[in-house]
Amino acid sequence: xxxxxxxxxxxxxxxxxxxxxxxxxxxxxxxxxxxxxxxxxxxxxxxxxxxxxxxxxxxxxxxxxxxxxxxxxxxxxxxxxxxxxxxxxxxxxxxxxxxxxxxxxxxxxxxxxxxx
Amino acid sequence: xxxxxxxxxxxxxxxxxxxxxxxxxxxxxxxxxxxxxxxxxxxxxxxxxxxxxxxxxxxxxxxxxxxxxxxxxxxxxxxxxxxxxxxxxxxxxxxxxxxxxxxxxxxxxxxxxxxxxxxxxxxxxxxxxxxxxxxxxxxxxxxxxxxxxxxxxxxxxxxxxxxxxxxxxxxxxxxxxxxxxxxxxxx
Numbered sequence: 001x002x003x004x005x006x007x008x009x010x011x012x013x014x015x016x017x018x019x020x021x022x023x024x025x026x027x028x029x030x031x032x033x034x035x036x037x038x039x040x041x042x043x044x045x046x047x048x049x050x051x052x053x054x055x056x057x058x059x060x061x062x063x064x065x066x067x068x069x070x071x072x073x074x075x076x077x078x079x080x081x082x083x084x085x086x087x088x089x090x091x092x093x094x095x096x097x098x099x100x101x102x103x104x105x106x107x108x109x110x111x112x113x114x115x116x
Numbered sequence: 117x118x119x120x121x122x123x124x125x126x127x128x129x130x131x132x133x134x135x136x137x138x139x140x141x142x143x144x145x146x147x148x149x150x151x152x153x154x155x156x157x158x159x160x161x162x163x164x165x166x167x168x169x170x171x172x173x174x175x176x177x178x179x180x181x182x183x184x185x186x187x188x189x190x191x192x193x194x195x196x197x198x199x200x201x202x203x204x205x206x207x208x209x210x211x212x213x214x215x216x217x218x219x220x221x222x223x224x225x226x227x228x229x230x231x232x233x234x235x236x237x238x239x240x241x242x243x244x245x246x247x248x249x250x251x252x253x254x255x256x257x258x259x260x261x262x263x264x265x266x267x268x269x270x271x272x273x274x275x276x277x278x279x280x281x282x283x284x285x286x287x288x289x290x291x292x293x294x295x296x297x298x299x300x301x302x303x
Contacts, residue, residue, distance in 0.1 A: 021283040028230030046135035
């Protein structure tokens with residue numbers, strides 16, 4: 001019983017110390033909030049910021065689409081070239097890719113089973 | 117126009133609605149960033165980056181939380197990412213310089229520099245940010261967890277450990293001051 005009381009007193013003492021620290025933090029942050037001046041630019045500034053960001057997003061989208069199109073065209077062209085000009089290489093490549101995918105899936109599956 | 121209407125218009129691509137939303141929330145955002153970066157210049161820079169990101173992601177805003185809460189979520193993650201990528205962990209000397217500037221700023225306005233602020237500034241971001249969000253802005257552990265992609269238990273322990281560190285720092289500072297006062301009086 002005495003032990004429990006002592007523990008409770010200790011706990012209350014700890015809580016009080018934490019409360020004091022929290023109060024000091026709050027006071028400090030409140031001082032920052034009130035003292036550091038923040039200049040808010042006019043509406044025009046924010047409109048320009050939005051317009052610039054939208055332009056940047058548009059440019060990024062065009063760039064990504066262009067890269068995607070060029071890469072897709074390159075892949076399709078090389079596959080078609082191989083199929084019509086060197087069919088043996090095309091079929092060897094098909095086989096190699098299939099074997100690679102199967103081996104990779106098997107290894108991943110075995111690792112997953114071992115892990116669990 | 118109310119905030120909800122502005123958000124709807126902004127989602128439709130209305131630049132003026134976006135600008136009004138940003139203008140209304142700019143002081144709140146910058147003041148939050150000052151508290152977590154302890155650097156007014158970095159805070160303004162980050163606020164602009166946050167707004168740019170917001171234009172990009174406005175389609176993802178579901179309106180469940182307040183727009184200001186969504187803004188500080190983006191700002192917090194942007195700040196953490198930047199620190200991680202650029203390894204902007206400032207040396208103690210640089211950090212001290214920032215504090216000195218803030219201290220000078222406050223004292224020039226006849227405000228007292230609070231030792232708890234120095235202690236807060238010395239904490240790691242992962243502790244400082246949840247403390248500011250919890251004890252200044254009053255967010256719950258769950259809300260902070262969602263903002264920082266952490267479990268509420270982790271947030272709770274970081275807040276607790278952070279406050280304990282600050283308390284230790286304040287105690288240490290208090291002891292040093294009383295020791296110095298003792299030395300002066302014995303002379």
